Amino acid sequence: MTILDDILCVKRLEVKQLLMEEHIVSRETISSRPSLFHLLRASSKLEVIAEMKRASPSKGMIASETDPVEQAKIYEKAGVACISVLTDETFFKGSMTDLEAVTNVVKTPVLCKDFIIHEVQIDRAKRAGASVILLIVAALEDDQLLRLHRYAASIGLEVLVEVHDVNELERALVIDARIIGVNNRDLRTFTVDLAKTEEVAKRFPFHEDRVFISESGIRDSVDAKRVAATGAAAVLVGETLMRSMNAEAAITSLQIVKAGATS
Numbered sequence: 589m590t591i592l593d594d595i596l597c598v599k600r601l602e603v604k605q606l607l608m609e610e611h612i613v614s615r616e617t618i619s620s621r622p623s624l625f626h627l628l629r630a631s632s633k634l635e636v637i638a639e640m641k642r643a644s645p646s647k648g649m650i651a652s653e654t655d656p657v658e659q660a661k662i663y664e665k666a667g668v669a670c671i672s673v674l675t676d677e678t679f680f681k682g683s684m685t686d687l688e689a690v691t692n693v694v695k696t697p698v699l700c701k702d703f704i705i706h707e708v709q710i711d712r713a714k715r716a717g718a719s720v721i722l723l724i725v726a727a728l729e730d731d732q733l734l735r736l737h738r739y740a741a742s743i744g745l746e747v748l749v750e751v752h753d754v755n756e757l758e759r760a761l762v763i764d765a766r767i768i769g770v771n772n773r774d775l776r777t778f779t780v781d782l783a784k785t786e787e788v789a790k791r792f793p794f795h796e797d798r799v800f801i802s803e804s805g806i807r808d809s810v811d812a813k814r815v816a817a818t819g820a821a822a823v824l825v826g827e828t829l830m831r832s833m834n835a836e837a838a839i840t841s842l843q844i845v846k847a848g849a850t851s
């Protein structure tokens with residue numbers, strides 16, 4: 589059993605519980621938040637998706653006491669493209685309460701970062717005010733991936749589809765994912781390697797209307813420049829920002845101007 593298997597076991601139990609509770613389906617299809625996709629397409633700099641991450645399976649406690657509202661305000665002031673909130677309780681010490689607290693105070697796109705395997709979790713994310721959800725290709729069968737991707741779109745949510753290799757990229761392209769992130773962290777072994785971004789970028793159809801994101805293990809401007817050189821539109825950063833004494837400055841150092849851009 590890998591950590592991803594363990595996480596998915598817990599998610600199946602959570603879904604069972606959620607299905608026993610009142611299930612309110614959202615009918616609102618228009619988000620009050622800007623589109624992450626359009627924001628990333630239009631930007632001339634490497635954008636930052638800043639994560640609220642209290643703990644993780646690979647690092648244990650990172651910043652358990654951080655106030656999500658204060659952290660989100662710092663992120664928004666620094667001009668991030670999106671705020672990611674880990675909502676898993678068991679492995680990441682996050683919560684839907686954290687997500688709601690953040691969506692109540694910021695206007696940026698907000699990503700509900702969880703291990704989504706069922707529509708009921710998507711409805712819950714929508715109700716909590718998220719505008720983007722995560723679907724992890726490694727956690728889903730092809731038919732599930734397609735169904736959940738379509739469902740999210742049908743209720744006005746954008747989807748970050750996460751891959752770890754070229755095979756998973758192909759699966760993301762089959763469902764016509766527009767926002768695709770490469771997780772540099774192997775969710776089974778915890779190994780982090782920015783070369784994953786370079787490997788997947790070589791096969792990414794940059795000429796199509798899609799955006800490419802590099803996730804995990806980004807520590808400084810050297811890492812940011814390395815992944816920006818692959819064509820990445822954004823980096824998703826958790827631990828570095830949560831541990832930073834000056835998250836605003838840390839974000840600014842990652843928002844590098846892309847090669848060829850005039851400003």
Ligand SMILES: O=C(O)c1ccccc1NCC(=O)[C@H](O)[C@H](O)COP(=O)(O)O
Pocket residue numbers: 591592639641644645646647771773775778803804805806824825826827828
């Ligand atoms: O972070 C982990 O240990 C982890 C373990 C198993 C599944 C997922 C995991 N992380 C989720 C993420 O994708 C990261 O929180 C995110 O990309 C930010 O990564 P980092 O900047 O390295 O904190």
